[in-house]
Amino acid sequence: MITETRPDLLSSLIAGKPLDGVAFKALTEHTDARGSFTEIFRDSWGTCLTPAQWSLVRSEPNVFRGMHLHRRHDEYFSLIEGHCLIGLRDIRPDSPTYNQSALYELTGTDPKVLVFPRGLLHGWYFFIPSIHVQAVSEDYAHYSHDDNWGCHWSDPELELPWGISDPVLSDRASQFPPLRQLLKNLATPGFSA
Numbered sequence: 001m002i003t004e005t006r007p008d009l010l011s012s013l014i015a016g017k018p019l020d021g022v023a024f025k026a027l028t029e030h031t032d033a034r035g036s037f038t039e040i041f042r043d044s045w046g047t048c049l050t051p052a053q054w055s056l057v058r059s060e061p062n063v064f065r066g067m068h069l070h071r072r073h074d075e076y077f078s079l080i081e082g083h084c085l086i087g088l089r090d091i092r093p094d095s096p097t098y099n100q101s102a103l104y105e106l107t108g109t110d111p112k113v114l115v116f117p118r119g120l121l122h123g124w125y126f127f128i129p130s131i132h133v134q135a136v137s138e139d140y141a142h143y144s145h146d147d148n149w150g151c152h153w154s155d156p157e158l159e160l161p162w163g164i165s166d167p168v169l170s171d172r173a174s175q176f177p178p179l180r181q182l183l184k185n186l187a188t189p190g191f192s193a
């Protein structure tokens with residue numbers, strides 16, 4: 001069982017402003033003597049997501065996943081247990097929140113869901129052992145080879161005040177380019193992720 005270090009913590013937006021098309025929704029945990037029941041997704045909630053794949057992800061402390069970008073699919077994140085940050089950067093030129101960022105802090109003791117549309121750079125950092133579920137509107141077999149872009153999490157031009165240093169990264173994420181280079185790559189016809 002993962003023990004929370006901060007039971008008083010609430011899941012909330014801690015920096016920046018809500019980005020266009022992003023849903024941040026509280027979940028209702030129904031508890032009784034047997035435990036609890038929490039719905040984590042309904043079509044009728046009206047988020048941007050039509051799920052094609054769900055995944056369960058376990059992360060060790062000080063792990064950072066991202067920053068990733070997908071041009072074709074929307075994404076869902078809900079922290080089941082643990083404590084994490086989620087950073088988003090809007091790089092959609094037509095968006096009313098273009099070139100803006102948002103940083104969220106989530107805790108498993110205050111369950112919430114974040115659903116965001118395609119075209120937002122995203123990454124998550126885990127402070128303690130954590131478990132989350134994520135969903136995508138295009139499955140990995142279809143997007144992984146040509147729509148799994150990334151930039152380096154520490155680029156100051158992301159304008160995300162992570163407040164962390166030297167996280168554990170995948171080999172691939174450790175070699176992601178700066179944001180400016182990613183934007184150039186995205187604008188280069190035929191350049192693949």
Ligand SMILES: Cc1cn([C@H]2C[C@H](O)[C@@H](COP(=O)(O)OP(=O)(O)O[C@H]3O[C@H](C)C(=O)[C@H](O)[C@H]3O)O2)c(=O)[nH]c1=O
Binds near residue numbers: 066069
């Ligand atoms: C995403 C994914 C991964 N995998 C396998 C491939 C690797 O052997 C292992 C870890 O994959 P990866 O290093 O890509 O996981 P993350 O760094 O958490 O990144 C993933 O989650 C971030 C937030 C993204 O947005 C990426 O699109 C997605 O790749 O799981 C699968 O088998 N299916 C999948 O859908």
